[in-house]
Amino acid sequence: MHTTQTAVTRVALVDDHKLFRKGLLELINxxxxxxxxxxxxxxxxxIRKLFPEKVPxxxxxxISMPVMDGFETAKWLQEHHPDIKILALSMSNDEETVLxxxxxxxxxxxxxxxxxxxxRMALEALEVDGSYYSSSVSEILKRGLVSGTQLQTELxxxxxxxxxxxxTELPYKSFSPFLKVSPRVVESIRETLFKKLDVASRVGLVIYAIRNGIYKVE
Incomplete structure (x- = not known):
């Protein structure tokens, strides 16, 4: 039993398989x-069920759903509710889908x-660290991206x-002294890179850096 309402993390389930969804609901609850x-x-x-008082x-x-799949939904969330953490659920761990x-x-x-x-570990990691990737997915990133291709964009x-x-683990606000620019310029560089590289998040920047050999995965 939860002692306070503020201690409870609200979760939404988006999956077209009802039996799987119901099992997940009981597990998470x-x-x-x-x-x-x-x-x-x-x-x-x-989206139809997402009300201001019901935001998870x-x-x-x-990922694989009729009408509006996980890719489209993630993009919509990134644009309209960037604070909501998204944990992708999939039977597939192929490189193309993950990326x-x-x-x-x-x-x-x-x-x-x-x-x-x-x-449970993934839910906790999303709250504490901001991200979580299963070991098999992490291996794909290490194995498949380091070779990469040549830089597609001039930087x-x-x-x-x-x-x-x-x-790195540094927050954006700590980039200023390393780049020798003001925090406002840091924000400007970030937004420029989002547009240049066609990515929507820090994870996207990291994947691009790994894929193009800017950052080496150990």
């Missing part, structure tokens, strides 16, 4: 500190056959330095 406040069978259904902190988002979801702005990626304990030295910093 069984976790201390979490409650499912909204269920939807696709992105459009989710985390959305568990299936495409990362580019759409998801904060985490977990496979549907994961253990309940990993789901300035300062933009390359920004990308390297984006791959």
């Amino acid at each position: 069984g976790f201390s500190g979490y409650t499912v406040i909204l269920e939807a069978e696709n992105g459009r259904d989710f 902190a985390i959305v568990l988002l299936d 495409r979801m990362l580019k759409c702005g998801v904060d985490g990626y977990i496979l549907k056959n994961a253990d309940p304990s990993e789901l 300035t030295e300062r933009e390359i330095e920004f990308l390297k910093l984006a791959c």
Whole structure:
């Protein structure tokens, strides 16, 4: 039993398989500190049910859905509710799907056959660290992206330095002394890179940096 309402993290489930969704609902509601406040069978259904008083902190988002899939839904959330954390749910861990979801702005990626304990870990990591990727997905990023391709976009030295910093644990506001610019210029560089590289989040910047050899994954 939850002692205070403020201690409860609100979760939404977006998945077209009702049996899987109901199982997930019972599982998450069984976790201390979490409650499912909204269920939807696709992105459009989710948007229709999303009211100002019913905004979740985390959305568990299936990728393959009819009407409006996970890619479209993640992009919509990134644009309209950037504070909501998105945990992608998928049976697939192929590089193309993972990268495409990362580019759409998801904060985490977990496979549907994961253990309940990993789901709990993923939810907690999203709140504490801001992101979570299953070990198999992390391996894909390490294995598949380091070789990469040549830089597709011409970047300035300062933009390359920004990308390297984006791959660290430092918050954006701490970039100023390293780049020798004001915080406002840091914001400007970030927004320019989002447009130049066609990415919607810090994760997108990191993936681009890894893919193009700007940052080496150890």
